[in-house]
Amino acid sequence: MTARAIATALGAVAALTLCASAQAQNSYSFIDAAKSPVNYSLANATPQMKCADMRMLSTTDVTIISAQLIPAADGVPEYCRVTGNILPEIAFEVNLPSSWNRRFYMNGNGGYAGERPDLPTRVALRANALRNGFAAATTNTGHDATREPLGTFAVDRAKLIDYAFRAVDLTAQNAKRIAARYYGRPPAYSYWDGCSTGGRQGLMEAQRFPGDFDGIIAGAPVLNLIDTMVNGLWLSRALEKAPISNDKLKVVEAALYAKCDKLDGVADGVIDDPRRCDFDPARDAPKCAAGQDGADCLTDAQAAALNAVYHGPRSNGAPFFFGFPPGAEKVGTDPFTGTQERGWNRWFIGQNGEPPRQLLYAETFMRFAAFGKPDPNYDVHRFDFDKDPARLDEMRALMNANNPDLSDFRSRGGKLIMYHGWADPALTPYMSVDYYERALKANGPQTKDFFRLFMVPGMFHCRGGIGVDHLDALTALINWVEAGKAPDAITATRAEADKVTRSRPLCPYPQVAHFSGNGNSDDAANFACQAPE
Numbered sequence: 054m055t056a057r058a059i060a061t062a063l064g065a066v067a068a069l070t071l072c073a074s075a076q077a078q079n080s081y082s083f084i085d086a087a088k089s090p091v092n093y094s095l096a097n098a099t100p101q102m103k104c105a106d107m108r109m110l111s112t113t114d115v116t117i118i119s120a121q122l123i124p125a126a127d128g129v130p131e132y133c134r135v136t137g138n139i140l141p142e143i144a145f146e147v148n149l150p151s152s153w154n155r156r157f158y159m160n161g162n163g164g165y166a167g168e169r170p171d172l173p174t175r176v177a178l179r180a181n182a183l184r185n186g187f188a189a190a191t192t193n194t195g196h197d198a199t200r201e202p203l204g205t206f207a208v209d210r211a212k213l214i215d216y217a218f219r220a221v222d223l224t225a226q227n228a229k230r231i232a233a234r235y236y237g238r239p240p241a242y243s244y245w246d247g248c249s250t251g252g253r254q255g256l257m258e259a260q261r262f263p264g265d266f267d268g269i270i271a272g273a274p275v276l277n278l279i280d281t282m283v284n285g286l287w288l289s290r291a292l293e294k295a296p297i298s299n300d301k302l303k304v305v306e307a308a309l310y311a312k313c314d315k316l317d318g319v320a321d322g323v324i325d326d327p328r329r330c331d332f333d334p335a336r337d338a339p340k341c342a343a344g345q346d347g348a349d350c351l352t353d354a355q356a357a358a359l360n361a362v363y364h365g366p367r368s369n370g371a372p373f374f375f376g377f378p379p380g381a382e383k384v385g386t387d388p389f390t391g392t393q394e395r396g397w398n399r400w401f402i403g404q405n406g407e408p409p410r411q412l413l414y415a416e417t418f419m420r421f422a423a424f425g426k427p428d429p430n431y432d433v434h435r436f437d438f439d440k441d442p443a444r445l446d447e448m449r450a451l452m453n454a455n456n457p458d459l460s461d462f463r464s465r466g467g468k469l470i471m472y473h474g475w476a477d478p479a480l481t482p483y484m485s486v487d488y489y490e491r492a493l494k495a496n497g498p499q500t501k502d503f504f505r506l507f508m509v510p511g512m513f514h515c516r517g518g519i520g521v522d523h524l525d526a527l528t529a530l531i532n533w534v535e536a537g538k539a540p541d542a543i544t545a546t547r548a549e550a551d552k553v554t555r556s557r558p559l560c561p562y563p564q565v566a567h568f569s570g571n572g573n574s575d576d577a578a579n580f581a582c583q584a585p586e
Contacts, residue, residue: 077163161251167198248272388517474512
């Protein structure tokens with residue numbers, strides 16, 4: 054079967070995946086803008102040329118396709134929408150409000166990217182930026198996922214490089230060039246806001262192109278993309294050998310939360326830091342009688358499969374990559390649909406006839422990107438965890454945003470906020486903790502002066518889950534960049550039926566939110582950030 058045939062066969066699944074990829078963003082940026090000490094109307098600029106004339110800004114490598122003045126509507130002010138293409142196939146757009154606060158905003162991609170700008174989630178992100186006076190840009194990273202779903206685009210090496218890092222850098226540069234011509238002055242401040250793949254893109258910018266952005270939000274970054282794919286194969290293979298049903302997840306959840314919920318001093322249905330949770334399903338969950346299997350117990354094989362997920366891949370007898378912490382077995386708000394689902398359902402088990410996303414993403418990577426020459430028929434069961442990880446070093450150098458040396462970004466005055474949900478079933482949060490700790494060693498004890506990590510108890514992938522997930526890291530970042538106010542805490546909330554039901558402070562790692570013991574444990578005012586006990 055050809056790559057084109059495989060791509061066509063994946064169409065139905067890819068349509069769902071593209072929607073999910075487009076939503077890989079926290080989406081609560083700007084919600085705290087009104088509380089910011091920064092003057093958002095500072096030095097407003099107005100257009101110095103007609104919107105339609107922006108079509109003249111094409112260059113040898115950049116073609117401006119359209120420039121259209123969009124009238125004000127639905128609270129979004131009048132703006133000039135410019136769309137273009139950077140060779141070979143990097144589609145981009147930049148949106149320029151008629152009254153500009155001289156700030157540039159660019160949001161990231163999700164999954165394998167390729168999102169079109171007219172997807173509802175991307176339209177909403179654009180609208181939020183424009184309502185707050187920002188010029189806003191976005192890119193598809195060099196391919197269209199409706200034509201090249203999942204990782205199928207990677208058969209073209211140029212598109213793989215564009216996806217890895219080139220498209221974001223060139224889009225940022227050209228979008229800022231276009232803004233400078235439109236207003237007759239350049240942006241005063243530039244901000245990146247991304248989660249998942251967007252988080253990796255943000256870290257890649259800080260590491261490779263430290264002058265592109267003054268402030269970067271890197272949410273749940275897939276910073277070690279290559280070994281994340283290996284991890285996806287590892288846990289999928291374990292759960293294929295010993296499937297875990299939803300009924301069994303209920304059993305695991307009950308045993309897990311009975312043991313670990315109260316470790317943080319509050320029985321609130323959230324595990325604050327799963328590293329403190331010594332949970333072993335073989336020991337702590339109900340065990341099936343020998344030779345028996347039932348909905349209310351675990352067999353030895355199923356307990357072993359769970360531990361394979363928790364402890365991560367092994368290669369040549371040694372730990373190779375991080376596992377997933379316990380916590381996402383529980384029902385919470387699905388970040389893609391808004392429905393109530395277990396965090397494991399979509400990513401580890403699969404549902405509604407769709408394969409688990411961990412397997413889906415890893416399989417397409419192995420077929421079309423991993424080993425240099427695409428093999429659309431590659432059977433992931435052939436992957437050898439002892440021999441094959443070493444064959445991926447070239448891909449690691451190209452696609453991972455794993456370099457902890459941020460000295461160039463720091464010397465330019467850049468500020469970086471990273472966040473990750475402790476119950477993320479898509480990307481292991483241990484990966485973010487490890488990166489921050491390595492960055493602390495590489496950049497010294499003053500790392501916190503330009504880089505802070507915020508872990509979010511109970512949050513699934515980028516948002517949703519069982520804990521708080523409405524967090525505006527962007528406003529905290531702007532306050533840091535422009536007012537010198539470093540974020541000592543970010544208040545996050547949980548809303549149900551549009552009503553706030555819980556608020557908590559998110560603390561800069563390694564600090565944690567400690568309950569005072571008095572008042573309502575759903576009120577952030579009764580918590581304080583302090584060093585872990």
